[in-house]
Amino acid sequence: MTNYFKLQQKIAPELVKIIDRRYMILKMIYRFKPIGRRSLAKKLGLSERTVRKNLNFLKEKQFISTTNAGAQITEAGIRILSDLDGYIKELRGTKDLERKLAKVLGVEVHIVPQGPNYNQSKCELGRFSAEFLTELVGPKDIIAVTGGTTLATVAKMMTPLKKKLDVNVVPGRGGLGEQVEIQANTIAAKIANKLGGEYHLLHIPDNLKADTISQLVIEPSIKHILDLAKSADILVHGVGTAQVMAKRRKMSTSKIKKLEEKGAVGESFGYYFNQAGQIVYSTASVGLKLSDLVKIKKVIAIAGGEYKAEAILAAVSDKYQDVLITDEEAANKILNLV
Numbered sequence: 001m002t003n004y005f006k007l008q009q010k011i012a013p014e015l016v017k018i019i020d021r022r023y024m025i026l027k028m029i030y031r032f033k034p035i036g037r038r039s040l041a042k043k044l045g046l047s048e049r050t051v052r053k054n055l056n057f058l059k060e061k062q063f064i065s066t067t068n069a070g071a072q073i074t075e076a077g078i079r080i081l082s083d084l085d086g087y088i089k090e091l092r093g094t095k096d097l098e099r100k101l102a103k104v105l106g107v108e109v110h111i112v113p114q115g116p117n118y119n120q121s122k123c124e125l126g127r128f129s130a131e132f133l134t135e136l137v138g139p140k141d142i143i144a145v146t147g148g149t150t151l152a153t154v155a156k157m158m159t160p161l162k163k164k165l166d167v168n169v170v171p172g173r174g175g176l177g178e179q180v181e182i183q184a185n186t187i188a189a190k191i192a193n194k195l196g197g198e199y200h201l202l203h204i205p206d207n208l209k210a211d212t213i214s215q216l217v218i219e220p221s222i223k224h225i226l227d228l229a230k231s232a233d234i235l236v237h238g239v240g241t242a243q244v245m246a247k248r249r250k251m252s253t254s255k256i257k258k259l260e261e262k263g264a265v266g267e268s269f270g271y272y273f274n275q276a277g278q279i280v281y282s283t284a285s286v287g288l289k290l291s292d293l294v295k296i297k298k299v300i301a302i303a304g305g306e307y308k309a310e311a312i313l314a315a316v317s318d319k320y321q322d323v324l325i326t327d328e329e330a331a332n333k334i335l336n337l338v
Helices: 002-011 013-032 037-044 048-060 075-092 094-105 118-136 149-157 184-195 210-216 220-230 242-248 253-261 306-315 328-337
Strands: 064-067 070-073 108-112 142-145 167-171 197-199 234-238 264-268 271-274 279-282 298-302 323-327
Touching: 002 013, 002 075, 013 037, 013 048, 013 070, 013 075, 013 118, 037 048, 037 070, 048 064, 048 070, 070 075, 075 094, 094 108, 094 323, 094 328, 108 118, 108 328, 118 149, 118 234, 118 298, 118 323, 142 184, 142 220, 149 184, 149 234, 149 298, 167 184, 167 220, 184 197, 242 253, 242 264, 242 271, 253 279, 264 306, 271 306, 306 323, 306 328, 323 328
Parallel strands: 108 323, 142 167, 142 234, 167 197, 234 298, 298 323
Antiparallel strands: 064 070, 264 271, 271 279
C-alpha cells in the first residue's frame, strides 16, 4: 500500500497537495466552527480565493455547510476527516513511525499527524483521541478518566452522539485544587453528556495526607465510585512531566529537589518514573493505583508535544497500558532518545 502512495507522490504531486490542503481546511473548520472565509485563510496562510474555491468543493460534496456565521462541518465531513487521517498518515510516513514506536514501547500506538503549530497539534490530538474513544466504547461500558489539559481537550473535541450509549463515566483520580475545567470530575461529566449516560463525581482532593485518605476511601459513597473506576472497561489518562506534576501537587522545594536527584522525568497516577521506567517516588493519593490498571480491559494513555517525550518513554509500557495516542513531535523525540 505504501508503494502506491509513493507512486502517487511522484506522478501526481499536485493531487497530493490538493488533498492535504482540503484536509487542513476540514480540520480547521472542525475546530473553529463556524468560521468565516477570511479567518480561515489567515489561519492557514492561504489566499481567500484559494479558500473559497476549496470551500465550494467541500460544500458541493456536503462535507461542510455555510451560513452567515461561517462554515460548519457536517456529519459526512467528520467521517471523511476521520478517513483522511489514515490517508495522510500513510502519505507522510507516520504509519512507519507508529510501527517503530510500538516496537519500543510494546503497546499499540496511534500518532496524530503534525499540525501547523503547537496549539493546533494539541487540538488534533484531542480530536483524534475523542474519535478513537467514541468508536471503542460500547453500551453499558464504564469509562474512567483522569484530569489535565490533554483530557480536557479530548472532552471538548468530542462530538455528541445521537444514539445514546448508556455509559457510566467516573473520575479515576481526586482533584488537585486547580481550574475546574481540567479536573477529572468536569471531564467525566462532559464525556458522559456527549456519549449519553451517567457520570459520578469524586468530591475529594487528590493530595491529602495518607492517614486522612485511608479514612476517606472506606466511606461508602467514595468507595462506590472508586470501585466503579477499578472495574472500568476503559481507562483514559494523561502523562505528566515530573516537574510540572510536582508543582501542581504543591510539593515543597526540598521534595522537588529529591525528585530531580532521583532522576524523575515522568508521572502517572501519583507515581514518578525515571528514564529507565523505574518508580522512584510515589505520593499518597485518592484514586486508581498502577496495580489497578492490570484489571482494566483497555488502558489508553494520551500525551503529546516534544516536551512530554521523556515522560512518555518513562511512564508508558505494556506493563500498564494497552494504547498510546501521541503526536509526531513526541514520537520523533522518543525515538531520538532511544
